[in-house]
Amino acid sequence: MKKHLNDAQKKEYAYYLTLVSSVLNGTEPQLPYENCNLDHIRQISNDTRMDAIFDEAVLMLSKKYSVSDKLLSYVKNNLNHWIYIDTMMKYEIESLLKCFDEGKIYNLPMKGYFLKEDYPNSFERSISDYDILFDINDIDRIKNIFKQNGYKFLQNDDQQYHFVKAPFMYIEMHRSLLKKNDKNYSLLENQLEKAKVRDAYSYTKEMTLEDYYIYMLLHSAKHFSEGGIGIRMIADEYVFYKKYSDQLNQKYLSEQFEKLGITLFEKKLRDISLKWFS
Numbered sequence: 154m155k156k157h158l159n160d161a162q163k164k165e166y167a168y169y170l171t172l173v174s175s176v177l178n179g180t181e182p183q184l185p186y187e188n189c190n191l192d193h194i195r196q197i198s199n200d201t202r203m204d205a206i207f208d209e210a211v212l213m214l215s216k217k218y219s220v221s222d223k224l225l226s227y228v229k230n231n232l233n234h235w236i237y238i239d240t241m242m243k244y245e246i247e248s249l250l251k252c253f254d255e256g257k258i259y260n261l262p263m264k265g266y267f268l269k270e271d272y273p274n275s276f277e278r279s280i281s282d283y284d285i286l287f288d289i290n291d292i293d294r295i296k297n298i299f300k301q302n303g304y305k306f307l308q309n310d311d312q313q314y315h316f317v318k319a320p321f322m323y324i325e326m327h328r329s330l331l332k333k334n335d336k337n338y339s340l341l342e343n344q345l346e347k348a349k350v351r352d353a354y355s356y357t358k359e360m361t362l363e364d365y366y367i368y369m370l371l372h373s374a375k376h377f378s379e380g381g382i383g384i385r386m387i388a389d390e391y392v393f394y395k396k397y398s399d400q401l402n403q404k405y406l407s408e409q410f411e412k413l414g415i416t417l418f419e420k421k422l423r424d425i426s427l428k429w430f431s
Contacts, residue, residue, distance in 0.1 A: 169197045172210035174430045182214045201384045206277050208232035239276035245322050252298045254355045261286035261358045271392050282323035289328045391426035
């Protein structure tokens with residue numbers, strides 16, 4: 154996302170946010186302002202990696218607004234592209250999790266795996282990779298499972314092992330949620346043991362909603378401190394909080410935010426997401 158916008162770009166981004174909001178909330182999109190260039194808005198959606206949402210918004214918009222045939226054809230084809238990728242990635246990841254179950258290997262999918270399902274449609278939230286927490290003692294068996302499923306092992310470091318499968322599967326197996334030199338490492342240690350086994354699985358686990366939210370915030374804070382965050386992460390915050398706010402243990406969260414030093418960050422992120430999308 155750009156750091157500085159001129160007046161025309163601010164207007165385009167503001168309208169783009171209304172389109173994203175309409176899809177996230179299932180409402181009719183606002184009509185374009187006078188002289189609005191939808192191709193410019195499309196480029197913003199590409200830059201922010203939320204083009205499937207833009208495609209959906211334009212299809213809804215076309216029912217009451219004259220969208221060019223060229224743009225309409227583009228968004229239909231592009232949306233089918235993202236639906237296809239989402240379907241194939243879902244098939245691949247579930248096949249792996251089934252193999253982990255059969256091999257009695259405890260694992261914990263993280264971030265995008267669950268977050269995609271919180272969007273109105275999972276294809277709306279693109280991801281570049283899957284992240285899965287595992288026990289390092291199982292690494293040899295895990296490597297064998299990946300090999301049997303057509304994956305190539307790329308490399309590893311102290312925290313994660315990287316596997317790829319053409320044309321678009323990239324999986325990072327994490328031995329810990331945070332690096333050991335991270336000041337908050339101890340507060341999120343042993344999540345694999347703490348997490349509960351998911352329904353319909355035997356060895357695949359999930360965090361509590363509270364711990365998942367904390368990890369999501371720490372991940373966003375890391376990006377924010379290193380280079381900034383864009384519209385997509387703020388949309389993630391909105392989607393998650395809108396869906397689960399009534400179920401969260403706010404007392405526990407407040408205590409953990411204070412320990413982690415992210416109380417203000419969480420409040421600002423939540424406030425911005427509500428201002429933009431609610």
